[in-house]
Structures are given as structure tokens and as C-alpha cells.
Amino acid sequence: MYNPQTHTKWKRTQLSNSPHLHPPGTLDYNELSTQGPSQPVTVFRTAAKEAVLKNEAMLLLGDEAIAQGALDAGVSGFYAYPGTPSTEIMEYVQRSRDAAERNVHRAWSANEKTAVESALGMSYAGKRAMACMKHVGLNVAADPFINSAITGVNGGLIITVADDPSMHSSQNEQDSRFYGKFALLPMLEPSSQQEAYDMCRHGFELSEAVQLPVLLRITTRLAHSRSGVKPRPAIPERPLQLPQDMRQFVLLPAIARKRYRRLIELQPELVKAAQESPFNSYQDGPDRSMGIVACGLAINYVRESFPDGVSPYPLLQIGQYPVPVNRLERMADECGRILVVEEGQPFVEESLRGALNRGMDVRGRMDGTLPPDGELTPNRVRVALGMDDRSGEPVPEIVRMRPPALCRGCSHADTYKALNQAVKSEYGDGHVFSDIGCYTLGALPPFESVNSCVDMGASITMAKGAADAGMRPAVAVIGDSTFCHSGMTGLLDAVIENTPILVMILDNSATAMTGGQDSHAYGRLENICLGLGVEREHLHLINPVPKNHGDFVALIRRELDYDGVSVIIPTRECIQTLKKRSKGKPAGSPAGKQGGRQ
Amino acid sequence: MKCDIILAGVGGQGILSIATVLGYAAIESGLSLKQAEVHGMSQRGGAVQSHLRIAQGFIHSDLVALGGADLVVSVEPMEALRYLPWLGPEGWVVTNTTPFVNIPDYPREAELAASLEALPRKVAIDADGIARDAGNPRGMNMAVAGAASLFIDIPFINMEAGVKAIFSRKGEEVVEKNLAVLREGRRQAEAARG
Numbered sequence: 001m002y003n004p005q006t007h008t009k010w011k012r013t014q015l016s017n018s019p020h021l022h023p024p025g026t027l028d029y030n031e032l033s034t035q036g037p038s039q040p041v042t043v044f045r046t047a048a049k050e051a052v053l054k055n056e057a058m059l060l061l062g063d064e065a066i067a068q069g070a071l072d073a074g075v076s077g078f079y080a081y082p083g084t085p086s087t088e089i090m091e092y093v094q095r096s097r098d099a100a101e102r103n104v105h106r107a108w109s110a111n112e113k114t115a116v117e118s119a120l121g122m123s124y125a126g127k128r129a130m131a132c133m134k135h136v137g138l139n140v141a142a143d144p145f146i147n148s149a150i151t152g153v154n155g156g157l158i159i160t161v162a163d164d165p166s167m168h169s170s171q172n173e174q175d176s177r178f179y180g181k182f183a184l185l186p187m188l189e190p191s192s193q194q195e196a197y198d199m200c201r202h203g204f205e206l207s208e209a210v211q212l213p214v215l216l217r218i219t220t221r222l223a224h225s226r227s228g229v230k231p232r233p234a235i236p237e238r239p240l241q242l243p244q245d246m247r248q249f250v251l252l253p254a255i256a257r258k259r260y261r262r263l264i265e266l267q268p269e270l271v272k273a274a275q276e277s278p279f280n281s282y283q284d285g286p287d288r289s290m291g292i293v294a295c296g297l298a299i300n301y302v303r304e305s306f307p308d309g310v311s312p313y314p315l316l317q318i319g320q321y322p323v324p325v326n327r328l329e330r331m332a333d334e335c336g337r338i339l340v341v342e343e344g345q346p347f348v349e350e351s352l353r354g355a356l357n358r359g360m361d362v363r364g365r366m367d368g369t370l371p372p373d374g375e376l377t378p379n380r381v382r383v384a385l386g387m388d389d390r391s392g393e394p395v396p397e398i399v400r401m402r403p404p405a406l407c408r409g410c411s412h413a414d415t416y417k418a419l420n421q422a423v424k425s426e427y428g429d430g431h432v433f434s435d436i437g438c439y440t441l442g443a444l445p446p447f448e449s450v451n452s453c454v455d456m457g458a459s460i461t462m463a464k465g466a467a468d469a470g471m472r473p474a475v476a477v478i479g480d481s482t483f484c485h486s487g488m489t490g491l492l493d494a495v496i497e498n499t500p501i502l503v504m505i506l507d508n509s510a511t512a513m514t515g516g517q518d519s520h521a522y523g524r525l526e527n528i529c530l531g532l533g534v535e536r537e538h539l540h541l542i543n544p545v546p547k548n549h550g551d552f553v554a555l556i557r558r559e560l561d562y563d564g565v566s567v568i569i570p571t572r573e574c575i576q577t578l579k580k581r582s583k584g585k586p587a588g589s590p591a592g593k594q595g596g597r598q
Numbered sequence: 599m600k601c602d603i604i605l606a607g608v609g610g611q612g613i614l615s616i617a618t619v620l621g622y623a624a625i626e627s628g629l630s631l632k633q634a635e636v637h638g639m640s641q642r643g644g645a646v647q648s649h650l651r652i653a654q655g656f657i658h659s660d661l662v663a664l665g666g667a668d669l670v671v672s673v674e675p676m677e678a679l680r681y682l683p684w685l686g687p688e689g690w691v692v693t694n695t696t697p698f699v700n701i702p703d704y705p706r707e708a709e710l711a712a713s714l715e716a717l718p719r720k721v722a723i724d725a726d727g728i729a730r731d732a733g734n735p736r737g738m739n740m741a742v743a744g745a746a747s748l749f750i751d752i753p754f755i756n757m758e759a760g761v762k763a764i765f766s767r768k769g770e771e772v773v774e775k776n777l778a779v780l781r782e783g784r785r786q787a788e789a790a791r792g
Contacts, residue, residue, distance in 0.1 A: 378666070
């Protein structure tokens, strides 16, 4: 069973800010200025090997550190659906020469659920696997995620989830640690790019030792911040090997009950592992009027607040969960009160308070010491520590909001012009349901064409529900990749009942919001719709260029008159990839996705 | 040495390339750095910023604190003003003066000029003009990088090395044009600082 001694044989390095960064010439800085797989192939792996030889650090995003960390830990496959702020993990792997030489699996999945299931399948086959997604992607993957805790793993399995507090590019700011606790799984939360790298190897070892998946939780600021990472010598991939117990993955009730009991019985060992983890540390301090619990990268804002980064208060850094109970006990015994600083929702704070909150004095997001929502900042943490804010001059009144907008020349703009003329002008506002992707910007001026954006695929199903309620017309607008992610099943529902809805699948055959990933839809949309049962005479492709505007409007009007399911697929390449190709750069792929998870 | 920088602009204007050049120069100079970037939705013509922290020794936070920036470096004049809450008491603003107008209610030229003029420590240069005059209209961001270099305690030769590194793939002529813009940006900033 689990022996934590085998997992502490290497010390945590302190090189996340090493001045000995990688020398010029070996690290490709062109990579830093562009996005997506369309950029020139970068010789990352050579850089990593050289960095190991020379004992130097590479300059990596948190996402990239995870990719390199998993590669060096002998991972055999990555499975992911793009979504900010997690996208760059897979993009890094797709650029990695070493991943190509090893033939590490690195193609995108249709959605997060298929990604986690495939990663679990690779684990079943005895190899190490990683699934990556943004936080709301874990909602889609919740079914295999929770059940993978019951089956357990064979080869090491890490589920990497990037949360987006402050909703920089998201619909909510849910904290994935609640999912980890819900599933009763061990979790890791790095405080730096170096820890993100190191936690991959630690996570696979932990996963195999306890035979459970491990949740690796990061947030936007770590995912999209660059710093020095010192790689370690890579280890080989694991061989193909079946699970010892051929019923381990058969969750029939009688087996699942036993597996679930095992999972519960493992919990004390998971606590013990966290208590002995190199990623959980307790530093005493002279002023015991307060103790500070800092989770993940929160420790950086705490240290930033004190001269030379030295806290006068006892400081518990948490990077591995379940929470290290013995260290919390020590803090409770020795300190007057506890301040919990955590990125996201009050996960640790709430558990320390309990429902009755009659124990010790616990401060954090729940009592207003820190704001209840939004990401942590150096200033928020300073104020929580009782220091002044130090903000500079206010923003002058003349400064205006500058929200993102559809690009000049974007095909969606022409689609929305036609849609507004055929729907909004004739039936008024409120008839168009939309989805997750660039085209969601159609909700803003100057178009204001769409009236919903909820989750991947919800445009079609919400239009269906509204049509069921009697609303006419009911229109859905969804991107090609979002359609393949979660729209197809909803369309099938509508086809079965022949619900009167018009579905517009905006196919830009190219890169959009998340930066140029392959779309499973490419070249398949028409056949998918026909296969789902859409009638051929109510399935139309159109090129949404200005000269076709009249035809486009007429087509929409005609299909709005049909009392059943209609699908129109406006197809025109994304202006961004068109520009890249005209500059002579290789386009990422002939396919693209326009959904993405923002 | 410690230099906390807010890089500002509009999605697509090339602030990440400035970050790359400055970051490269910092590493060449044996310094640590952390750089927080904006990815995702805002890159579609929205306001974007990057936090670049350069120091001798360990850097904790990925973000620059409000009131803690030594420099606000902007490729667009209105965007420079958006980040004044980050600027420290002794901090400088280095900005391009050419507006990027993609919103209907962009401030009037006189208002914008007055707000910039009111800043106690600023260098405002026509980076678009510098780039155009050098026959390199796309090199505006390198003019701003050159101007910013005046306020960062890093040898200028390392800044030039950064430009060489990121443009070497595109040929000697592109490298030279961008170096010319970088140097002119720095020269005009020196003149403007007085």
C-alpha cells in the first residue's frame, strides 16, 4: 500500500526564479510572441535536454511547465479539449519534437468527457496519461471523473483542471477543489511554474501508489504566467500492462460497493500522504497572534507582502490535499486566529469553520477579510494582512471600456447582419440562443443578435425548450467545434420530435477563440446532420459573403416558415487564419474550431 | 535591481513581443523574471495587459501590485491611462501617442492629450511615426520597447540581442529595420525625458 517515503526521495527545488535561465539560441523566443499550433515548430525538447545537462532553467508558462513535467515523467498520452486557461498544455505537447518522436498521444478530443475516458483507458492499459481542461470542462467530464475514483487506476492518471477566478474567459468561477473532495481524490495545487513541473512526476507516483487518479488544480495566473523552470532527466514510459484485477473497472453495483469502500478506507492514507508531502510546509514565525494558511499560488501574494518574503506569522503552505490535518492542528493550537488565503472559493476556510463556526477565529473570504469573489491580487492580500492598499492614481474619466469584438472581416459579422434582418427586424429581440465561442460577441453592439450563452451546446437545446413552450421562431447559433463537443445530441432530440427550430452552425473552417485547434467538424458537418436525421431539403450550406446577403436573408426566412428542424451552415474561413496563410505562415490545419471554450 | 512593468495595449498590437524582448534582455543580464499574460477572449481587439517583473533574486507574485509599478509601457495612449492605478509614486509612463480607435466613444484628441500632459513623469513618442519613417510600419511596438529600455537597468546591447533573437527567423533585413526602430525609440525617449 501507499508508502510516502518513496515519494519524498527528491527535495522540492527553489529554482522557480533561478537567474540561470536558459541561454539564448537554444530556447525559441519566437514561440513567445504568437499563439497556436500554426507557429514554427519549436525545439523545446532539445532545450529541455540541454537545460538538464547544463543545470539551467527554461522559461515556461505554467501550462507549458505541466506539459514538460508530464512528458519528462514518462506520460504516454495527453487528452484535452481546448479551453482558456488550459489550452497551452496540449499546444506545447503538439509542438514538442520529443512528443512526436515518442508518438505521445496529443490529438484533441471531442470534449472533456471523451478526454477523461480516453485517459482512463490509457491508464487501464498500464500507461501514464493526463487529461487537461478548463474548470467548466470538468462539469462535462464529471461522470467519468467521479467514477474513475471508484475504479481507480492502473497506470498513473492526472486530471489537470485550470480554474478561472475573475472569469477572464469563462461563465463562472467554480473551484475544482470541491470536485476533488466530492470524488474523494488526492489533489495537487502548485504555487509556481517549477512546482507545476515537479508535481507532474510526484502526481503520477502518488496516483500509482494509491491507485487513484490525481486532480492537478491550477488557476489562470499560474497557467498564463511565465517563469524559470528547471527540468529533470526524463524517465521512460511504462509498458503496456493489463490491470491485475480484471474486475477493477467493472462498476456493477456489487463491485462498485467494494471499490467505494476501498476508496473511503484509503482516505486516512491520503491525509497521511498530504501530511508528509514535500508540497505542504509549515514555517513558524515569532508573532503567533495569527497563523496564515496559504493554498497554491496564494503563498506568493502573502510573501510579497513582507520584506524579503519572510512572514512574521506562522505560515502553512498547502499544495497537496486532503488538507494536512496535523499541521492545521498545530496552527490552531499555537495561533490566536487563522487567516486562510486561497484562490477561488473558500474551500479550506469553510472546512475549518464548520457549519456552526463556534471554534477558533477563522478569517478569509467568508467574513469579508478577503473579497468573496474574484481572483487574489497582491493588494487584496496586503489589505487582508492589515496593511494599506497603496493603489496609484485613479483611472481618468475619459478612459472608455474597450471590450473584445469580432475581427474586421469576420464571417460571423455577415451572418449576424443577415440574421438580424430576417429575425430581429421582423420578430423583435429575444429569439436567438447562442453558445460558447467567438460568435458569443454577437450579443454586444453593434449586432446584439443573440440572447443566451450558457454552456457548450445549450443553444440548440434551449431553442428546443423555448419552441416546446410555443415560442416562434426559435433559433440556435452554434460554432462547428461546439456543435461536435455537445451540440449533436441536442440536435438529435430536436430531430426525434421534429421541433420547429432553426439551427445555424457557424463554420469558419479555421482558428478562433482558443487559437487554432483542429475541429472534429471539419468536412463532416453535412454528413453528421444528415446522419442525425435532418431532412436534406432543410439542410443548407451558404457562403456568408456580402454579395450573398440577399440570398442568405431569403434562406433564413424560408426556413423560419418550416414547421420542423432546419439547419443552415454558413461556411467561410476565419479571417485570422486567412491572414496567417497570406503571410506565408503555415496555417495550423485546414480545420479549425470556432467554439472552443473561450 | 527590481523593475515592475505593466505592458498595455489593444489585442493584436504586439505587446507580447515587447515582453519577449524585455524578458530576453533580462535573462541575458542574469536577472529573474515573471511575466503574466492575457490569453483568450480579450485578444480579439479588447484592452490587454501583461505584467512583467524583473529582479535580481527571487520574485514571489506573478502580478504587479497596484501602486507598485516602476513603469507603465503602452503602445496606445488611452490604454496607458487605464493602468495608472498600478503606477508607483515614482513610476514613469512610456507611451505611443497614436490612438487605436475601434470603439465608438473613443475620447477626443484634446482630452486625451491633456490627460497625458498632466502626468508628472511620462515619455510620449509617436511610435507609429518612427516605425513608418524607418520603412517598417509594423515595427511600432519595437519603438515603444526602445523608449521603455531607457527606464530599465539592463544593458541596451542585451535589448538589441533580444530583437535579433525574435526576428532572426525573418532575415537580416527585418532584424536591421527593427533594430533601427528600437534605437530611434530610445533616442526620442532620451530627448523627451530631458
